[in-house]
Amino acid sequence: MTLFRVTLFGFLYFLKLNIFKLSKMKKIEIEKDRIFYARNLFRGFGKGIMERTNSMVEVIYEDEDEFKSLSMDEPLVLISNHQSNIDIPLIQGYFPFVPGFMAKKEMETWLFFKTWIPLTNSIFIDRKNSREGIKAIRKSVKLIKEGYPMLVFPEGTRSDNGEIGEFKNGGFKVAIDSKAKIIPITLKGTFDIQNKNSIKMFKNKSVKIIIGKIVNTKDYDKEGLKNIHNVVKKIIVNNYNK
Numbered sequence: 001m002t003l004f005r006v007t008l009f010g011f012l013y014f015l016k017l018n019i020f021k022l023s024k025m026k027k028i029e030i031e032k033d034r035i036f037y038a039r040n041l042f043r044g045f046g047k048g049i050m051e052r053t054n055s056m057v058e059v060i061y062e063d064e065d066e067f068k069s070l071s072m073d074e075p076l077v078l079i080s081n082h083q084s085n086i087d088i089p090l091i092q093g094y095f096p097f098v099p100g101f102m103a104k105k106e107m108e109t110w111l112f113f114k115t116w117i118p119l120t121n122s123i124f125i126d127r128k129n130s131r132e133g134i135k136a137i138r139k140s141v142k143l144i145k146e147g148y149p150m151l152v153f154p155e156g157t158r159s160d161n162g163e164i165g166e167f168k169n170g171g172f173k174v175a176i177d178s179k180a181k182i183i184p185i186t187l188k189g190t191f192d193i194q195n196k197n198s199i200k201m202f203k204n205k206s207v208k209i210i211i212g213k214i215v216n217t218k219d220y221d222k223e224g225l226k227n228i229h230n231v232v233k234k235i236i237v238n239n240y241n242k
């Protein structure tokens with residue numbers, strides 16, 4: 001029943017966007033205003049998904065003042081652990097701003113997503129085609145430098161058991177190449193709502209978004225950047241275990 005409610009809500013929400021918001025959005029002349037308008041439309045989608053699972057969502061800062069000192073005009077990359085299909089709606093609904101994200105190529109065939117993902121300056125990435133993957137990374141770097149924050153899941157796929165897996169270097173390439181500030185994000189509880197081993201959804205779970213201390217890639221030399229994935233993973237894992 002929960003899965004049905006979530007699916008029905010998602011369908012009706014994007015149908016409403018197509019009918020009432022798509023033409024309005026396309027009339028916005030300034031590109032950055034148009035992109036962030038599109039991203040902010042996902043705020044209601046994310047909150048609506050979480051509300052239909054009756055989840056209790058808490059946002060926690062390691063250093064709220066440091067986070068609020070960030071400028072949206074500087075390169076920003078969100079690095080998060082990945083537990084569930086719920087992760088992206090959760091971040092879209094409750095993170096302080098709505099980022100773009102790197103979506104698997106298969107989502108390009110999904111109803112509505114094939115239209116709306118590009119409109120938010122999010123990127124489809126073909127994980128089976130290394131050449132196309134490199135192109136997607138280069139495009140992501142360009143967008144991040146232009147002030148469009150991007151969400152990356154460096155594990156590459158959802159957790160099998162709820163534990164945080166290996167962080168792949170490739171997921172950090174966009175942050176290093178764009179000289180971005182990395183915002184470590186720890187997600188707790190989404191695995192309990194839905195995990196990759198089942199399509200079933202569970203209700204009334206406690207979910208946390210923990211925003212870790214900022215890691216500035218500019219503070220690291222060439223050798224230090226080779227280990228930056230471990231630096232960020234340590235922050236995320238420590239917050240997960242608290």
